[in-house]
Amino acid sequence: MSETPGIAAPTLAELQHWTWVMGRAQQMMMAQGLDAITAPLDAAVPEAMVVPGFNDPATLSRVRDFWRDGFALWQQMLVPAGGGAAPQPEPGPATDKRFKAAQWREPVFDLIRQSYQTIGDQMLRSVDAVEGLEPRQKEQLRFATRGFVDAMSPTNFALTNPEVIEKTIETRGANLLQGLQNMMADIGRGQLTHTAQGSFELGRNLAMTPGKVVLRTPLYELIHYAPTTERVQATPLVIFPPWINRFYILDLNPEKSFIRWAVEQGLSVFMVSWKSADASMKDVIWDDYVAAQIEAIETVRSLLEVPAVHTIGYCVAGTTLAATLAVLSARGQADRVASATFFTAQVDFADAGELAHFIDDEQIALLGTLSPEGFLDGRYMAATFNLLRGRDLIWNYVTNNYLLGKDYVPFDLLHWNGDTTNLPAKWHKAYLTDLYRDNLLVEPGAMVVDGTPVDLGRVTTPAYVQAGREDHIAPAASVWKLTTALSGPVRFVLAGSGHIAGVVNPPAAGKYQYWTLDPASTDAPSSLDAFVAAAVETKGSWWPDWVAWLRAMGDETVAATGARIPGEGALPALGESPGDYVRMR
Structure with a gap:
């Protein structure tokens, strides 16, 4: 039987080249689409043809910003390590403790992280650009949007959080079972747990002044x-x-x-x-x-x-x-x-x-x-106050105690907060x-x-x-x-x-x-x-x-x-x- 020649695996340079081709193709299509949408505006067509939220100048400006930030991510993926063009600035907050782990700097998860931050930033910008709302209504919309963005963070999901994936492999799923136990206990209590149960007792290590x-x-x-x-x-x-x-x-x-x-x-x-x-x-x-x-x-x-x-x-x-x-x-x-x-x-x-x-x-x-x-x-009020700082008082615990299966840390202030x-x-x-x-x-x-x-x-x-x-x-x-x-x-x-x-x-x-x-x-x-x-x-x-x-x-x-x-x-x-x-x- 004649031996079939093997197919050589693509090199890093080849992968980078074809990734660049796909990214460039997206860039060309997006640019063509924008040209088509903006053409009527340049031709001073009747105002009736301008659809707010679709092809008005402010919306198109936000689309360009979103495209620019998104394509910057492609550019970062294409630059060889240690050389090439200067790195692009990351969208979103420069320091976000949700993504402080080194695993979030690995290529795939780095892209997930930055994509999330880009989309979240654009959603909040869109809220700021909404016209016709009373100031209080706009603040409510911004608050709700920020809550949604926090909830959709890739840190909150097992398959998009590299720390959870690593922990699951390391413990053979024991972290998820422990996290499930933590979650079921909270459902039974009707309240999110923030600190280790039984760590504090009134008169013993709290409220001790005679x-x-x-x-x-x-x-x-x-x-x-x-x-x-x-x-x-x-x-x-x-x-x-x-x-x-x-x-x-x-x-x-x-x-x-x-x-x-x-x-x-x-x-x-x-x-x-x-x-x-x-x-x-x-x-x-x-x-x-x-x-x-x-x-x-x-x-x-x-x-x-x-x-x-x-x-x-x-x-x-x-x-x-x-x-x-x-x-x-x-x-x-x-x-x-x-x-x-x-x-x-x-x-x-x-x-x-x-x-x-x-x-x-x-x-x-x-x-x-x-x-x-x-x-x-009182649990309804506790939930309300938690929502005011959802990233710290809700999703942080979902990640650490439900997904990673970590033990709760004894903390007197959080014990009081849950009392x-x-x-x-x-x-x-x-x-x-x-x-x-x-x-x-x-x-x-x-x-x-x-x-x-x-x-x-x-x-x-x-x-x-x-x-x-x-x-x-x-x-x-x-x-x-x-x-x-x-x-x-x-x-x-x-x-x-x-x-x-x-x-x-x-x-x-x-x-x-x-x-x-x-x-x-x-x-x-x-x-x-x-x-x-x-x-x-x-x-x-x-x-x-x-x-x-x-x-x-x-x-x-x-x-x-x-x-x-x-x-x-x-x-x-x-x-x-x-x-x-x-x-x-």
């Missing part, structure tokens, strides 16, 4: 923390955390705990721990939370026999604190609060950030169907409609709490307003508006990082920075941009700046004895901190 529950109502518990100094500030501090989350964000662990640090500064600290809503709270409205804040203030004043207290309101509790101050002012009781500190709180919701994308009549009606027993399951609370449905609906949708709080008298019209302009209480530079929940520009809504002296501080890390930033960590106005400055900035232009940057935590501001209003101290010790005054201890309500699901 104290006693000294009051329990149907809506909240009041915790009084044990002093650690022989003398304490005469004016106590009452903290109102948001009831959308558990209070212990301010008491994560001894190193991160704002509460422990405040106690160590010689402050008498009280914390409100809100009850997670159940069917018994179906009639709770905003008035009840304002009344609860007033009640807590009065309880501490009476217990310690002091004329006034310092207060802190975080996020939604800060919004509520502003209304509380307005009610007290209208009732002639403003002097019962010596100062008010606002952590990332908004009162003017005209530019409330990305959360506003979830608030329209249809979505508010949908929430009603999700609350048949009078309360909204959801339920919300009273009636309050939640009114909050979304009255504040986010209709923005009534900044209109004097537009809202009435327990028979008292709310006018923030009557509030003259000294205020410390803190905002996070990268806050995606309460944008710094929105928080800034609190400085003009109140009539008293205000110190505004812009902290590095976002809604949580910008607040929970202990001095010992040496992280981030904050900006304040130069004390010598006499011009009051009219906007956040003007503030930033005039502000002085200080490295590290803003906490020392805050406590210095607090002490400047009065540094009188008293012995840490008697009622200053939890449970030894008129209110006996009902239990150890962190209390019962924080454990209710």
Whole structure:
């Protein structure tokens, strides 16, 4: 039998040549097509022949950009390693941690990665170019498009992620089985897992600052923390955390705990721990939370026999604190609060950030169907907040824990983030409609709490307003508006990082920075941009700046004895901190 000559495999140079031929052919066809489409425009044909979104100049410009970026990828594939033409710049962000692994620089996956980034970039550009939409509608469309682009990343699919393919071969599929187990567990819980289960326990390695529950109502518990100094500030501090989350964000662990640090500064600290809503709270409205804040203030004043207290309101509790101050002012009781500190709180919701994308009549009606027993399951809110940072809080875990089958990393902040609370449905609906949708709080008298019209302009209480530079929940520009809504002296501080890390930033960590106005400055900035232009940057935590501001209003101290010790005054201890309500699901 005669031997048939073998067929020689193509060389790298031959492959590059034929790839170039195919790419050049595509280029010629695309150019011809563009010429045909643009010809009527050059000939000044009637405007009726221009179809928006198809052959109008702006659309054609975007098509050319897309073609140019796409052909640049072909050029990169054709250039021999180490020589030839200069490499083309990559489309999309220069640094994208989703693609940091070296496998994404291999030819096939490099092309997949860059193609994805090119298409995603063009989709977002197309949204920006859409005409005829209201600004809010365009922002909603951009938000939805960005979410879609993030969801379609090749990192999220086993067959287009080289790390997953490599791991599957290495483990003979064990990673996919483990990932499936992780996914099924999350489906059973109805919530995405972010950190290792069982790694944290209240009172053991979370919420550890010693104290006693000294009051329990149907809506909240009041915790009084044990002093650690022989003398304490005469004016106590009452903290109102948001009831959308558990209070212990301010008491994560001894190193991160704002509460422990405040106690160590010689402050008498009280914390409100809100009850997670159940069917018994179906009639709770905003008035009840304002009344609860007033009640807590009065309880501490009476217990310690002091004329006034310092207060802190975080996020939604800060919004509520502003209304509380307005009610007290209208009732002639403003002097019962010596100062008010606002952590990332908004009162003017005209530019409330990305959360506003979830608030329209249809979505508010949908929430009603999700609350048949009078309360909204906290897992719905958790899913909403996750969507605001879908790349980090959703798809990152799909890749790592579902596809790669990795173990979850113990992380106290993410444990807190997943420790959801339920919300009273009636309050939640009114909050979304009255504040986010209709923005009534900044209109004097537009809202009435327990028979008292709310006018923030009557509030003259000294205020410390803190905002996070990268806050995606309460944008710094929105928080800034609190400085003009109140009539008293205000110190505004812009902290590095976002809604949580910008607040929970202990001095010992040496992280981030904050900006304040130069004390010598006499011009009051009219906007956040003007503030930033005039502000002085200080490295590290803003906490020392805050406590210095607090002490400047009065540094009188008293012995840490008697009622200053939890449970030894008129209110006996009902239990150890962190209390019962924080454990209710």
